[in-house]
Amino acid sequence: MNRILFSIIKKEFWHILRDYQTLMVILAWPVLMLLLFGYAVTLEMRQIETVVVDQSHTPQSRDFINALASTSFFKMVDSDVPQHDFEHILQERKARCILVLSPDFAQSLQVNPETKIQLLIDASDPNAANYIQNYLMQISAQYNFKTNTKLVLPFVVEPRILYNPDLKSYFFFVPGLVAVIILLISALLTSIAIVREKEVGTMEQILVSPVHPIQIIIGKTIPYTVIGFLDSALVLLMGHYLFHVPIIGSLWLLTFSMFLYIVTGLSFGLLISIITNSQQVAMLAVLMSTMLPTIMMSGFIFPVESMPVLFQYVSVIIPATHFLTIIRGILLKGSAFADLVPQLSYLALIAGFLITLSIRKFKTTLE
Amino acid sequence: MTAIMNQPIRVENLYKTYGDVNAVKKVSFSVNEGEIFGLIGPDGAGKTTIIRILVSLLRADSGRISFKGRDVAGNTAFVRANIGYMPQRFSLYPDLTVDENLNFFGDLFRIPKAIQIQRKERLFEFSKLAPFKKRRTGQLSGGMKQKLALSCMLMHEPQVIILDEPTFGVDPISREEFWCILKSLAQNGTTVFVTTAYMDEARLCDRVGLIFEGDVLAIDTPDKLLKSFTGSLYRVGSASPHTAYEKLQNNPMFVSVDLFGDGIHITGDQALTVNKIKNEMERLALSYSAVSKIHPEMEDLFLSLMKK
Incomplete structure (x- = not known):
């Protein structure tokens, strides 16, 4: 059991490491996005x-x-x-x-x-x-x-801006980017990795062996979990040291919620890979079904509360909506586990649903 | 009872449709231990469908297919662990080296590392791939790829191996070599079930099933099959075989006229002679270089059975 799993994981890492172009994109893309959002994209106006x-x-x-x-x-x-x-x-x-x-x-x-x-x-x-x-x-x-020193006003609002006193927009974007990057890496790469085996025909070969579908699924997803973690750590470290985004809350809680979120992304990618047969379709399906809702409707840029009510309901089933609350809470506000129970539960619920569905739907035949 | 248990493959009244297409129609045959059984037919005859049902990748609509006496549909895990399967498309990882592919398939079948090393040595003996151990599979030639695919499949030493058009698109020398390997495997007791669209490969099998449009037309040893060819066969050499073929096609004098690479093959009843053909050609003002009586090849037999 473990031998098979281990050798699938090893093989998958070979695929990743030998495809230099994809590897460079995986590593450079998050850095680029971070620099872009950190320096260029800003909601404030100057000059x-x-x-x-x-x-x-x-x-x-x-x-x-x-x-x-x-x-x-x-x-x-x-x-x-x-x-x-x-x-x-x-x-x-x-x-x-x-x-x-x-x-x-x-x-x-x-x-x-x-x-x-x-x-x-x-x-x-x-x-x-x-x-x-x-x-x-x-x-x-x-x-x-x-x-006019004689000017008298009935009252004055004296605001105290908490958690991001300088109102820096990258404090807002860096955690958001982590959410987008994890989702992209975990969902997109997993679905492509599985669909590629179907498209090339290697799936047909490995299915006729004592391999259990669970071993294929886990073996193919673990490497992308690792890559997803590496990428988000990269973004967080850069955010922390380059843009001084604070990490106030517990690192363990952060890691745990990132893991939960990665599992959600992976199971979504798995689901896509089961219903598609070509890498291009899988890529399109993932981009349409994860990236767009994540960027537009999860609160990555536009606050969920100001959306039409219908979209607010939709945002509940978008994993990033909950993860954004979690990661912004942990990084900027130092939120503890107890503060984030609803969001973590939602995330666990979505992940559980997706993973059950995709494991049940995983085809071990060519019908 | 033991005879049935040992029967590597038994197919009974297999039936499979894709939508409106009857891919396989009531096919029955069996493969005996240690023989090379070839299922021969053109593209779209249903060969791959039968194989995929046999290796449990597809389900039959009706009929029964058993592997070593066990029903395939109910014993998927047993079939997959004990059968050797080489799909039609090259199905190894091009970015992995020869060695890594072999190891991967050894691992998939839980072969201990020490035994893997021994087996790889033995497989390298016939595949002659040892010098290319460290080469990426994607950079191998077509013939080498097929030999590697065969080797990967043999890592768990299956007693029954299933190969779907293994020589398709491979050069003639590599094809010859590949068949030699299959021959020696069969001699060592491995049961080989192979499909091909190349009619000339029939003579390399112990028994052959001819398949066309989902129907098995005939099953027997290559010799017996060729002997079953009724009528007499003539070859007409011609500079313009197409014109001759078109003019002779529906001639009532002949049972059938077929276009071949070396000219036109004419089948007739026992009364047909070389002179009669020559006279007919001259009457129709068709040029020809030579007319001779020939022994039927598998392709002649296939065409005659196909038309029945």
Whole structure:
């Protein structure tokens, strides 16, 4: 029993190690994704191209503009353009917003209780427009407090941002990437490895032997479990040392939940390999059925709570939904086992269901 | 009772359909211990289907197939552990070396390491693959691949081996060599069940079953089969055999006319003579180089049985 299993595992490792191209993809892809998400993909906005039209030309107006320019949020690209060019500037995307201070700005500040300044925002990207508006409102609020010490507000919100005080988006992405990478490696590689044997015809040969299907299944999945672990460890280590993503919770709990999640991915890959007969179809099926829902609907980027109710139900059967809560909880918040029981149970339930189904459906004939 | 227990393969009224296609129609035959039994027929005759049912990879619709006296359908584990099976497609791992493939199949059948080493040595003697031990299987020639596949299958020394078109696409010299290996295996008591689409390989078998469109047309030793050929057979050499074939095809003078690589083969009743054929050719203004009476080959027999 163990001899057969061991030799299948050994053979599978040979396949992996001798296919240099695939091996490089397996190892380089997660690193690339991490660098991409860590450095390039960010939800924050910086260096927003801005045109300032100062019609007031007073110390007050210059003071306000300086307050704006001294942050890294806004980048002044032009100033004092005539009004008939505004449309043109936004159309050509020379600037994302135009700030207009009217000629009576300084005067109005002294006389009127309220002074209006105009901000034109290009909202073809609504997310960006939102950011621009928020940034400007914060900066003007600070300016108001500084210049008008008599200003009294009924109450002030004093936020304390926990678990990710600097609101770094890679704190959010690194755990998410681990979820995506584990799923991709475990589901995709397993299904391809099994379907390849069917496609090439070696499955027909090894089925006519004393091998038990369980031995084939376990023998083929263990190597990919190891690879999945290695890859996620790589991403976690890089995330920890390069991007300083904290690992506050228990490493044992992390390993345990990763194992549970890997098993889920493997059993899904197994299921795909049973219902498909060619590597290409298997690859497509895995990408469609795991990657898309994982990226779009699990909370990897978009929060589950803000999805339509129907999609929220769908997200419950996506393993990554639960794993994301678990891994973000463990890494950033130091969640303990007791905090994560519902998520871990869901994951175990999905894994148990998939593995039972795929073992029962595994064909030992060619019908 | 022991005779039945020892009967390596017994097929009774085997029937199998794929949708609307009757792949195997009421096929019955048996293979005796230590013989080379060849199932011969063109592509699509049902050879692979029969073999896959025999090695328990497919289920028959009806009929019974037994391996060493045991019903295959009910004894899958016994069949798979004791039969040697070489599928039609090359089914070893191209990225593994010769040695690794052999070891892998030795391990699959739980052969102890020490015995594996002995067996590999013996298998290398006939396969002559020893110098290529460390070579990746994907880089072997077609003939070498087939010999390696055979060797892998022999790692557990099965008493009955099943080979599905093992010489398909292999060069003539390697084919000859491969058959020599099968011969020596049979001489040492191994039962060999082999399929082929090459009619000329029939003479290398102890007994032959001719199969066409899921029907077994005849089963016997190659000699007896050839003797069963009724009528007389003539070969007509021609520079344009296609034209001659088309013109003669439905001629009532002949029982059948077939196009062969070396010309046209004409079958007739006992009254047919070389001169009669020559006269007919001249009457139809067909050119010919020679007409001679010949002994039937397996292909002639197959074609005549096929048309019945």
